[in-house]
Amino acid sequence: MSDDDIYRELQRDLDRMPVGFPRTVSGVEIRILKQLFTPLEARVTMSLSMLLEPVPVIHRRFKGGISRESLKELLDQMAYKGLIRGDTGQGEPRYGKLPFVIGIYEGQVDRLSTELARDLLEYFDQGLGQAIRPKATPQLRTVPIHKPLTVERHVAQYNDIRASVRNSEGPFAVMNCICRQASDLAGKPCRQTPVRENCLTMGGAATVMLDHGQARPIARERMLELLDEADREGLVLQPQNIRNPQFVCCCCGCCCVALKTAKKFARPVDFFSSNYLAVVNEGECRACGACINRCQMDAVHMRESNARVDPERCIGCGLCVTTCPSGAVKLEQKPRPTMPPSSTAALYAKIYRERYGTARFAKTAVRLVSHRWV
Numbered sequence: 001m002s003d004d005d006i007y008r009e010l011q012r013d014l015d016r017m018p019v020g021f022p023r024t025v026s027g028v029e030i031r032i033l034k035q036l037f038t039p040l041e042a043r044v045t046m047s048l049s050m051l052l053e054p055v056p057v058i059h060r061r062f063k064g065g066i067s068r069e070s071l072k073e074l075l076d077q078m079a080y081k082g083l084i085r086g087d088t089g090q091g092e093p094r095y096g097k098l099p100f101v102i103g104i105y106e107g108q109v110d111r112l113s114t115e116l117a118r119d120l121l122e123y124f125d126q127g128l129g130q131a132i133r134p135k136a137t138p139q140l141r142t143v144p145i146h147k148p149l150t151v152e153r154h155v156a157q158y159n160d161i162r163a164s165v166r167n168s169e170g171p172f173a174v175m176n177c178i179c180r181q182a183s184d185l186a187g188k189p190c191r192q193t194p195v196r197e198n199c200l201t202m203g204g205a206a207t208v209m210l211d212h213g214q215a216r217p218i219a220r221e222r223m224l225e226l227l228d229e230a231d232r233e234g235l236v237l238q239p240q241n242i243r244n245p246q247f248v249c250c251c252c253g254c255c256c257v258a259l260k261t262a263k264k265f266a267r268p269v270d271f272f273s274s275n276y277l278a279v280v281n282e283g284e285c286r287a288c289g290a291c292i293n294r295c296q297m298d299a300v301h302m303r304e305s306n307a308r309v310d311p312e313r314c315i316g317c318g319l320c321v322t323t324c325p326s327g328a329v330k331l332e333q334k335p336r337p338t339m340p341p342s343s344t345a346a347l348y349a350k351i352y353r354e355r356y357g358t359a360r361f362a363k364t365a366v367r368l369v370s371h372r373w374v
Contacts, residue, residue: 082107276316
């Protein structure tokens with residue numbers, strides 16, 4: 001195949017992941033792949049499974065005319081560059097495929113060029129909505145940003161990100177927000193905050209980013225302080241949609257690719273898992289407009305001298321609650337709260353099954369566990 005054919009095949013391969021990488025009319029996705037992958041790296045990526053596998057298994061499948069030792073060296077380099085998953089911490093090193101979002105894109109923090117940043121923003125404008133709009137289960141969820149939840153007495157831990165931080169064994173790390181980096185390089189700086197270093201990781205994700213030199217270690221107490229800072233800056237907390245998340249994004253509506261994309265649709269609520277909805281007590285509302293300024297989803301508007309919340313746009317972040325001077329805005333728990341999947345593997349298995357159906361999911365699972373995935 002020609003190089004162009006290889007990159008198109010890689011795009012199709014990544015598009016078959018649980019969260020896809022769809023083709024666009026402009027072809028900007030190919031420009032992105034050419035900046036990230038060499039043709040050899042593209043071919044190696046297509047030989048990987050969604051599961052982590054040892055080098056001998058990958059080498060037998062790849063059939064690329066290079067030695068096992070050379071393949072391992074290349075896989076290590078690709079993992080360091082954020083192009084694939086790599087687990088070299090315990091036992092035999094293993095490697096696997098990454099989705100483009102959340103995965104390859106986030107792995108480029110502190111490595112973006114101006115050209116790549118511009119191409120990424122163009123791609124997100126054209127193709128991301130199709131990829132991240134879930135049939136049922138999203139990659140991200142939204143949790144209330146403030147400490148006291150006055151809406152109910154029994155708050156599940158997975159709705160309290162501070163409890164997740166306190167209960168994590170660590171390590172803890174902070175890195176630059178890649179979405180704001182890309183916007184800065186493209187000449188579209190963030191309108192919400194001057195803060196750039198507030199992408200939070202813990203556990204295994206923190207270890208990987210620290211090993212790659214893309215994050216710096218912080219104490220547990222500092223991570224809790226950064227969550228408070230996110231509230232002051234008017235940023236939405238979006239952890240991984242699992243019960244014990246390993247990252248928390250502190251997001252604005254002008255740079256975050258997930259929020260920006262969801263905001264374009266009539267129902268942003270469909271893009272995120274959230275158990276809460278903001279509700280206004282009209283008798284206490286002073287019509288000051290503070291909640292309108294804080295909302296990142298354009299979910300609040302003024303009507304008849306009272307703030308009103310559009311339930312199809314509200315993602316339950318709580319930003320409107322923490323600055324309401326009269327205390328008129330509260331978060332209410334939805335009638336049927338949902339529990340996140342137990343792990344990253346369970347999350348992507350669920351998304352894959354919802355995207356492709358039970359029959360294809362079962363067939364793919366058999367291939368994966370028997371190391372016959374191609």
